[in-house]
Amino acid sequence: MDVSFTEEQQMLHDSIRRYLASDYPLEHRAKTIAGEDGWSADTWRALADLGLLALDIEEADGGIGAGPVGTMLVSQATGAGLLLEPFHSSAVLATRVISLLGQGERRTMLLDALASGDAVAVLAHDEDGGWFDARSTTAEPDGDGWRLHGRKARVYHAPMARWLLVSARTQDGSGVFLVERDAEGMELRALRTVDGQRAADIELDLHLPADARLGGEASAALEQALDHGLAALCADALGVLDRTLATTVQYTRDRVQFGTPIGRFQALQHRMADMYMQVEQARSMSYLATSACLGDDAQARREAVSGAKVVVGQAARRVGQEAVQLHGGMGMTDELDVSHCFRRLLAFELRMGTTDEHLRALHGLARAEAA
Amino acid sequence: MDLNFSPDELAFRAEVRAFVAAHLPDDIRDRVRRGDESQVADDLRRWQEILHAHGWGAVMWPREFGGTGWDKTRQYLFEIECAAADAPIQLPFGLKMVAPVIMRYGTPAQQQRFLPRILDGSDWWCQGYSEPGSGSDLASLKTRAERDGDHYVVNGQKAWNTLGQHAGWIFCLVRTDPAAKPQRGISFLLIDMRTPGIRLQPTRLLDGGHEVNEVFFDNVRVPVKNLVGEENAGWTCAKFLLGHERTNIAGIGASRRELARLRRMAGEAGRNGAPLADNPVFASRIAQVALELRALEVTNLRVIFGEARQQAPGPEASMLKIRGTEILQRITELQVEALGARALEYEGDGEDVPRAVGHYMNLRKLSIYGGSNEIQRNIIAQMVLQL
Ligand SMILES: Cc1cc2nc3c(=O)[nH]c(=O)nc-3n(C[C@H](O)[C@H](O)[C@H](O)COP(=O)(O)OP(=O)(O)OC[C@H]3O[C@@H](n4cnc5c(N)ncnc54)[C@H](O)[C@@H]3O)c2cc1C
Numbered sequence: 001m002d003v004s005f006t007e008e009q010q011m012l013h014d015s016i017r018r019y020l021a022s023d024y025p026l027e028h029r030a031k032t033i034a035g036e037d038g039w040s041a042d043t044w045r046a047l048a049d050l051g052l053l054a055l056d057i058e059e060a061d062g063g064i065g066a067g068p069v070g071t072m073l074v075s076q077a078t079g080a081g082l083l084l085e086p087f088h089s090s091a092v093l094a095t096r097v098i099s100l101l102g103q104g105e106r107r108t109m110l111l112d113a114l115a116s117g118d119a120v121a122v123l124a125h126d127e128d129g130g131w132f133d134a135r136s137t138t139a140e141p142d143g144d145g146w147r148l149h150g151r152k153a154r155v156y157h158a159p160m161a162r163w164l165l166v167s168a169r170t171q172d173g174s175g176v177f178l179v180e181r182d183a184e185g186m187e188l189r190a191l192r193t194v195d196g197q198r199a200a201d202i203e204l205d206l207h208l209p210a211d212a213r214l215g216g217e218a219s220a221a222l223e224q225a226l227d228h229g230l231a232a233l234c235a236d237a238l239g240v241l242d243r244t245l246a247t248t249v250q251y252t253r254d255r256v257q258f259g260t261p262i263g264r265f266q267a268l269q270h271r272m273a274d275m276y277m278q279v280e281q282a283r284s285m286s287y288l289a290t291s292a293c294l295g296d297d298a299q300a301r302r303e304a305v306s307g308a309k310v311v312v313g314q315a316a317r318r319v320g321q322e323a324v325q326l327h328g329g330m331g332m333t334d335e336l337d338v339s340h341c342f343r344r345l346l347a348f349e350l351r352m353g354t355t356d357e358h359l360r361a362l363h364g365l366a367r368a369e370a371a
Numbered sequence: 372m373d374l375n376f377s378p379d380e381l382a383f384r385a386e387v388r389a390f391v392a393a394h395l396p397d398d399i400r401d402r403v404r405r406g407d408e409s410q411v412a413d414d415l416r417r418w419q420e421i422l423h424a425h426g427w428g429a430v431m432w433p434r435e436f437g438g439t440g441w442d443k444t445r446q447y448l449f450e451i452e453c454a455a456a457d458a459p460i461q462l463p464f465g466l467k468m469v470a471p472v473i474m475r476y477g478t479p480a481q482q483q484r485f486l487p488r489i490l491d492g493s494d495w496w497c498q499g500y501s502e503p504g505s506g507s508d509l510a511s512l513k514t515r516a517e518r519d520g521d522h523y524v525v526n527g528q529k530a531w532n533t534l535g536q537h538a539g540w541i542f543c544l545v546r547t548d549p550a551a552k553p554q555r556g557i558s559f560l561l562i563d564m565r566t567p568g569i570r571l572q573p574t575r576l577l578d579g580g581h582e583v584n585e586v587f588f589d590n591v592r593v594p595v596k597n598l599v600g601e602e603n604a605g606w607t608c609a610k611f612l613l614g615h616e617r618t619n620i621a622g623i624g625a626s627r628r629e630l631a632r633l634r635r636m637a638g639e640a641g642r643n644g645a646p647l648a649d650n651p652v653f654a655s656r657i658a659q660v661a662l663e664l665r666a667l668e669v670t671n672l673r674v675i676f677g678e679a680r681q682q683a684p685g686p687e688a689s690m691l692k693i694r695g696t697e698i699l700q701r702i703t704e705l706q707v708e709a710l711g712a713r714a715l716e717y718e719g720d721g722e723d724v725p726r727a728v729g730h731y732m733n734l735r736k737l738s739i740y741g742g743s744n745e746i747q748r749n750i751i752a753q754m755v756l757q758l
Contacts, residue, residue: 126712154715194717194728257508267745317704324577324735328506328743329531332736334575342577343732346707350715356653356708 003287005073012066013073016052020081026337029196032084038198039085039160048117053091058099061111068228068293072235072286079239082340084197086120086157088236093229094121097165100225101176101215110163110178119162123176124152124202125226131353132361137204139168139175139213146208148177148185151201156351158200159190165214166204167222174219177212179204195347196340223298227305230352231289234308237348238286241279241312241319244341248272248323251330251338268326275319282308282315303365306358313355316345374669376444383445387452394421395458403457406726408580411459412495412537418459419492428490429466436474436482437490443675447619454624455631462534465489465496469542472559472608476600485540485561497535499543499562499586500609502528507746509544510553510606514588516545516560523547523560523598525568525591531740532584535571538564541586548603559605561597568592578732613742620688621671621695622737626664629702629730633657636709636723647709656708660701667694686754689747696737696744703731 005013024043032040047053056071057063064070071092078087091114098110098121113119127136128151137150148168158164158181166177179186185206193199215221249272252263262268285308292304320342324331331338349355376384399414401407422428430449432438441449454460461467470489473481488494505512514527525545535541541562548556562569568591571584600608637648637657647653674687706727707714717728738744752758 128713131712154712191716192718193715199715256504257506257511259508262507265745267748321735325738325744328739329501329583329736332576332739334577334579339577346732347715350707350712354708354711356711359652 005069009066009070009073012055012070013077015050016047016074017077017080019046019050020077020083024081024083026082026340029082029084029340033196037160038192039157043083043085044117044120047085047087047091048115052087053117054115056092056095056099057111057115061099061108063111063115068231068290071228071232072290075232075235076239076242079236079241079344080243082240082243082344086122086160088229088232089122089157090114090120090161092232093123093225094163094165096225096228097123097176097222098214100221101218103215106178106211113162120157120160121163121165122155122157122161123165123167123225123229124155124158125167125222126153126155126352127151128153131357135169135174137166137168139170139177139208141171142207145210146177146212148179148204148206148208148212150204152204153201154191154193154199155202156193156197156199158188158202159198164202166202167218170217173217174222175216176214176218176222177208178214179206179208179212193347194350195344197347220298223302226352227289227301228293230305230309231286231293233348233352234282234286234289234305234312237312237316237345238279238282240341240344240348241282241315244319244323244338244345245272245275245279247337247341248275248326251327251336255328262326271322271326275322278315278319282312285311299365303362306353306361306365309353309358310355310362313349313358316348317355320345374672376448380444380448384448384452387449388456390425390427391452391456391458394425395456396421399459400457403459405722406729408582412534414459415462416492416495419461422461423491428492429470431467432470432474432490436470436486447623447672447675450619451624451627454628457628460625462495464498464533464538464542465494468498468612469496469540469561472542472599472612475611476559476608478596480596481561481599494540495534495538496540496542497532497538497564499529499532499535499541501531503530503585506531507743509609510557512544512546512557514543514545515549516547516558516593518547518595519592521595522592523558523595525560525562525588525593527588529586529588530583531574532571532586534582535564535584535586536573536581540564542599544605544609547605551603554606556603557605557609558602559599559608560593561599562591562593563597566591566593576733577735578729580729580733620741621667621691622699623664623668623671623695626667626695626699626702629699629706630657630661630664632727633702633706633709636706636727653705653708656705660698660705663694663701664698667691667698670694686750689742689750692741693738693744693747693751696734700734700737703727703734707731 051064052074054063055066055074059065095114102110114121129136139146139148161181164179164181166179168175168177183206187203188200190200252268253261255262289305289308292301323338324342327338330336427439429438430441430446434440466489470486473485500509502512516523516525541564543560543562544557545560546556547558568589570587573581574583574585638646671691710727713724714728716724
């Protein structure tokens with residue numbers, strides 16, 4: 001057991017944190033949100049230059065091979081920086097899917113394009129029926145290729161992607177299919193999410209060539225990639241939680257009412273002490289999820305990841321609400337950090353399976369164990 | 372003891388229900404139901420005119436000023452019925468805040484000038500209490516009013532001014548004696564928003580909406596006849612105002628309506644085939660909050676009746692405010708949970724999605740304004756528990 005980080009891992013975390021702290025102020029972010037594209041090509045280039053887009057690619061594939069721990073540390077920083085750019089969608093989730101399923105020249109081509117920042121890819125998995133039942137999209141053999149049919153919901157960063165990796169039910173189980181964003185027969189309805197990001201609902205009814213399928217039966221790989229992505233998303237939320245708590249503590253140090261910094265009121269101190277404990281519990285579960293992604297016990301991983309999603313999600317709710325409350329009226333404004341943190345934490349609760357869905361999944365796991 | 376309404380009161384409730392059903396315009400009700408605030412000023416004005424035409428413009432005012440003279444129970448039933456029917460709220464600033472102060476402390480001239488225009492909806496009022504540096508600690512306010520002949524000259528800044536962009540008048544607390552103890556040197560002024568030197572700046576909130584403003588006063592000349600009560604005795608008016616209207620502080624009507632909405636949403640929200648309402652975990656969360664609301668309703672009635680006897684709203688009002696806001700906030704959380712991942716799409720065009728999510732974010736304000744819930748807990752600790 002080792003609960004520390006290597007110097008290299010720490011440096012990775014620090015460098016992205018420093019970059020975002022200096023080059024990614026709220027005003028810049030607000031402009032990006034208001035803009036047409038919803039992301040900044042300059043920021044994306046900078047992330048590529050920092051090597052972050054190759055972070056989760058194995059060294060054998062020409063990447064950095066930082067693995068789940070490195071990904072977690074960087075994700076904390078992207079969360080703390082409230083990053084809008086599709087780091088998580090492209091450099092973590094989609095990259096992981098390709099690493100697990102892609103083969104031959106195409107694998108190299110895709111990973112190179114993602115690592116260099118030349119293109120963005122996203123995994124289109126979520127559907128309206130719920131996270132764990134995202135299976136209404138189907139792929140059937142059709143002539144010499146596939147017929148892909150179904151709908152995906154609220155796919156983060158799909159509007160800025162060149163490729164979509166669409167999960168679908170197949171005769172042999174599950175498959176992942178590579179589709180160009182502009183492919184005929186696929187319609188994207190772009191939307192803005194509550195945390196100011198871009199996503200899309202996707203309608204699919206198209207014919208694909210035989211080699212559009214990445215790898216073969218993909219259930220296990222898909223689950224692994226999703227768990228890995230979830231662990232990273234939890235780390236991102238943890239970064240937001242850190243920022244939320246820090247900004248709240250600082251605010252109550254500075255804000256004077258009744259001739260006293262309000263942070264001196266014991267009632268508020270206790271509330272912040274509780275927030276601190278929530279954040280630390282969330283951190284522990286985020287670490288646990290990441291650690292479980294290192295091993296190959298799929299069930300332990302599932303349990304740790306869903307557990308992290310629940311605990312971090314509950315912390316997101318409470319800490320977000322408390323932070324707004326302790327800021328008083330200022331917490332309600334768009335102007336301060338805290339409202340942006342609040343919205344991102346809300347989005348976290350709802351993304352990649354809600355808190356409730358993961359609780360139910362844990363219940364199912366417990367039952368399966370008992371049987 | 373009997374916690375049931377009397378036949379008389381039930382008949383009254385039926386009358387209100389029938390009136391609202393017949394007279395609330397469909398377009399207004401639909402906008403309220405959807406949470407569409409795009410025409411809020413117009414909707415509120417129209418609804419006030421309709422109520423006024425029926426003699427129900429001011430249900431909490433005494434008859435002598437054109438109110439209904441209803442007792443607390445009737446006022447309570449009226450508010451609940453209106454909320455349940457998706458009627459717009461009647462903005463409190465004119466009717467429930469400044470009017471009682473003018474009735475109690477205003478001159479006959481002020482009463483004649485201002486009250487009828489509040490009643491028929493021709494004047495829209497807003498509240499100028501808080502300042503950037505003075506929120507919970509209101510008595511530290513700095514906006515100055517200096518006497519110059521028969522005018523006051525006002526300089527300073529107010530914050531968090533709700534819907535002031537539609538207002539013709541603002542009632543303000545201003546400092547008239549900087550040398551006195553904080554609570555002593557404050558006066559209560561009525562200011563015409565069209566006076567030169569007043570500037571509004573919108574504040575964008577968490578949910579993206581514009582419902583509050585900053586208000587800047589730059590040498591604004593206010594006639595001395597717009598002073599209410601005595602100079603430097605404004606704190607008395609302020610306290611009277613804050614302690615005055617208690618029938619609706621618990622927001623029972625709004626909570627009931629949102630609870631009904633939640634139940635409908637849970638009945639529909641089909642994740643994995645089955646409605647959430649069939650999920651025992653979620654159903655028990657709804658049952659829990661419904662129970663808390665029931666307990667609060669009864670507590671509210673106890674306070675209302677107790678108040679009717681004693682004539683003095685006590686610190687129990689703090690309890691109603693805390694519990695009422697916590698319950699309504701909880702209901703909005705559950706609405707977001709009922710939506711699940713669909714709630715991500717805040718800027719969508721469905722009926723429930725933008726409304727429930729916007730509400731959830733916007734109603735965080737309930738525990739902050741009107742005396743934050745922390746301040747209310749301090750009041751309970753000090754005044755009730757004598758700690
Ligand atoms: C949407 C909205 C609309 C509003 N509308 C109006 C309006 O129309 N007119 C108007 O005049 N004002 C209005 N307000 C202002 C409102 O009354 C203030 O926000 C409120 O009084 C709190 O003050 P503050 O925001 O300065 O918070 P602060 O006083 O700075 O408080 C910050 C935090 O510290 C806590 N705190 C402060 N003192 C203590 C203490 N002694 N013990 C324990 N905790 C404490 C508070 O509870 C809060 O959690 C509005 C506010 C909002 C958010």
